Amino acid sequence: MTERIVVVGHGMAAVRLVEELVARGVHRTGHITVLGEEPHPPYNRILLSAVLEGTHRPEAITLRSPEWYAEHGVELRLGTRVVDVHREAREVELADRQLVPYDRLVLATGSIPTLPPIRGLVRVDGQLHEKVHAFRSLDDCARLERAVPSARRAVVVGGGLLGLQVARALSVRGVETEIVEGAEHLLRSHVDEKSGAILRRSLTRLGTTVYTGARAVRLTDDGLRLDNGYTLDSDLIVLTAGGRPSINLARRAGLSTRRGVVVEDTLASVDDERIHAIGDCAEHDGRTTGFVPPAWEQAEILADRLAGGSANYDGHRLVARLRATGLDVAVLGDPDLTTGPAPEGAEVVEVANPIAGSRRRLVIRDGVVVAATLVGDLSRIGLITQAFDRGTVLGDHEPGALLMGYAAGPSPDQAAQALPDDAEVCACAGVSAGRIRACTSVEEARETTRATTGCGGCASVVRTLIENGLRAVPS
């Protein structure tokens, strides 16, 4: 009997899962249905700030068109919200009460923004105050975009990843922008104080004012009041602090949830082997992720399982590569190691150039890179990720050599060319230099490996590897 695979959500994890299922031919042996609430074809959420900044058109961030789904016989239903899962009947119920049967159900419902405790954000009629914006979807982005031309000043609440991206985009658009962050430095959940200071400096250069150690407490007619006594006059308030995995469906269906939907190494719910969860909504080994690289790794592993394989997810590879033009950040390893001082038995090796806005920091234990932070210069990311992934034991001088960028070492082009074939180039899609070298054009690499389609931080390395490979081929 044809297996019916139903995917709820059509975000970045779901699209990758379907690509991987198609690559394994599951669309020929089974029937795949994708039910997505948003009315748009799946798009690259990481690039929303590029749309706001004006460097990308909304259509340019589409990951796969409806035609691609149709060509592969995958049923894509946009603007379709799933409201319930009936586990006994093995059906999901849509908002219009239609029932869709499944043999395997994949929850890829992502996360939802949460409102910070600021009085006055919500009006008496229950609607958000007209100045207040969220920034998670293409529709949020379009609404904010419409407000920008008449805005003079904006406050971004939250100095995490989203906050930095939005603040940068608004500043580039000429809006006087202020960031309010409750922690003592920017990107507190991912980097330490010194890296936070470098990011602050980069934003300040763009004209953004940064308030750290301050919380917004009330929105009044005079502006947004902070707990340090300041009131920020503003035409726009963008909420980027807070978000949580979207688990309501799973919870109502009686599946175990904590912060996310609790899954085994097989990425199946601990209560129901026919139901899986991947991406931002999944919780594995007590951890939810919130980034594209783990979401795509999970998608690939689940595709293998649904195709009859036996791959398991071990969640050990914590990689976050954050994208905002001019604010490149990559973080490898446990946040405890990237945000604080080196623990006992570990050493920190670092190179910083605050003037140029860059810092590279490795945490080394027993000669092995156990964590890394790169801010403002990702030219060494390939080699560092390779050492991190493999647990390579480094000699005394090797950490320094790994960190040295173009000032003392080869140019970024030379560094890219020197990458061994098995060095990882695209952290989002997990693509090695060798796989890129086997392609004859950037388009081919994009299509066959999906490199460059995530955060896009690997685009220049991919181009260099391909151009160099082509030059080496005799005509």
Ligand SMILES: Cc1cc2nc3c(=O)[nH]c(=O)nc-3n(C[C@H](O)[C@H](O)[C@H](O)COP(=O)(O)OP(=O)(O)OC[C@H]3O[C@@H](n4cnc5c(N)ncnc54)[C@H](O)[C@@H]3O)c2cc1C
């Ligand atoms: C502005 C922004 C910038 C980001 N930048 C980075 C970055 O630089 N690097 C990085 O690694 N990560 C970044 N992230 C995080 C990254 O986008 C997420 O980790 C990734 O999108 C997770 O994929 P997902 O499929 O789990 O969730 P999502 O991409 O959020 O997709 C979930 C989808 O499910 C749909 N859905 C939910 N419930 C239902 C339902 N009941 N019925 C039908 N559909 C439903 C939602 O509408 C949504 O379309 C960023 C996120 C945002 C918002």
